[in-house]
Amino acid sequence: MKKQNFIWALLMGGITFTSCERDPNNPGTEFAPQMYVSKAYEPYTQVEKNKINPMGLNMREPAKGTVARRFSNNATGHSDYAGDLMYYNIPKDSMEMAEKLLTPPFDPTDAIVEDGKVLYTRYCSPCHGEKGDGKGKVADMYKGVANISASGALKNANSGHIFHTITHGKGRMWSHASQLNPDERWKVVYYVHTLQGQELKNKAIEFKAEKGKTFTLKNVLFKSGSNDLEESSRKELDALIKFLKENPDVKGEISGHTDNEGDAKKNLELSDKRANMVDTYLQKAGIAQERVLAKGYGDAMPKVANDTKENKAQNRRIEFKIL
Template sequence: MKGSIKILVLALVIVVVSCKKDTAPNYQFMPNMYESVGYETYGEAAFPNGVEAQLPADGSIARGHLPFEIDNTTEGYLLAKETLKSPLDSTQVNLERGKVLYDIYCGICHGAKGDGQGNLVKREKILGIPSYDDAGRAINEGSIYHTIYYGKNAMGSYANQLKEEERWQVVSYVLDLKAQLEK
């Protein structure tokens, strides 16, 4: 009799141990926390009133972005040339920072001195980059900023690579290069 009780207890222990699974919880008190429901980004199921909660509010501006009100047209270029002024005062202009950014983004085509003799021009990969001191080039801070923002001719836009303050630093440095070339 004692042997049969031992066998019964041993069988019971084996059954209990074999049913225990360490990789999954035995009880799920909040099953949605383990297996969440996936909603489509703009699906109707997520919100009973539609997708209004997922859209940005009217008139809102993304963080770190200021809208540029001047169009990417010839008229917009001329308007920028006439009216756009740098928001940086003389204490905020940092020509060293402008030079670093210029060397990264502009110098490869426009040259380190702004003479239109960058490495790509010297290797004849890009042709027709004018110097900043050409007689027909009446550039100012507004036209330079517009060109950096939208690009012009073969030059693409650098609005995604440079923040607004960085663009104005580059503008200040380009005007400094222009002044040096005109001496």
């Protein structure tokens, strides 16, 4: 090759290559426009430094204090369930699974049920009506709203069932997952249970320092025929201890009661032992002995007639009375 031609080729080559230099703001002629450099302002498309945002990124961090919706489990201070991701990822068509697996992650209290009522009134009652009977104003126009009150076929629907319905909707009812975070849905579930006429299990007792008021400690239970406390009794007893510590002037009586099965004298003895066992538990937790009396009444003060198994179970109980 002649020397002249060689220089010529070098020059041409140079021009060809430099014209191919990448300039994101001037894509020039491209075979597939916008395939390489997106025109849109996308969070992850970082062509040049963003002049306003920190670190020059288009994507900004969420503002301080914002809570990711799917993990917002702070409403009740509850933190030991797996957010929303695995636990709540039950497919829409798997109602049976939801009924079995989904249980409320926190126990009901009056305040929680009251919150549930507010949310229900806002989001559900326009269709389902204040009482849950399906007679809300919208239901006049939007036919087929289910009766979810005690008089309807859904009175036995459990917590998982209702939670699942709120999350995914059902038939003509749309999902409410974007309006209510998981904790709020559970609150609505508790309120719906009261409309269904279901008793709220594990409802914490709210003790009040009112003279003469009696509280039944429903979950303080003993091993059959003995005064050994069941482990599950702790929660309610600890709530009572907390109340007594917060209200140092309150004095009260722990009373033990049985049903009318078996020998009345033995029942009296057993109820007395049980009341004293509860008293011992309180004393061990630092409640002064003179603040709490303990007494057994046997079957002398039934709450309801001893006529069915369920009623008898109601009569076997520990009560706390404010003196």
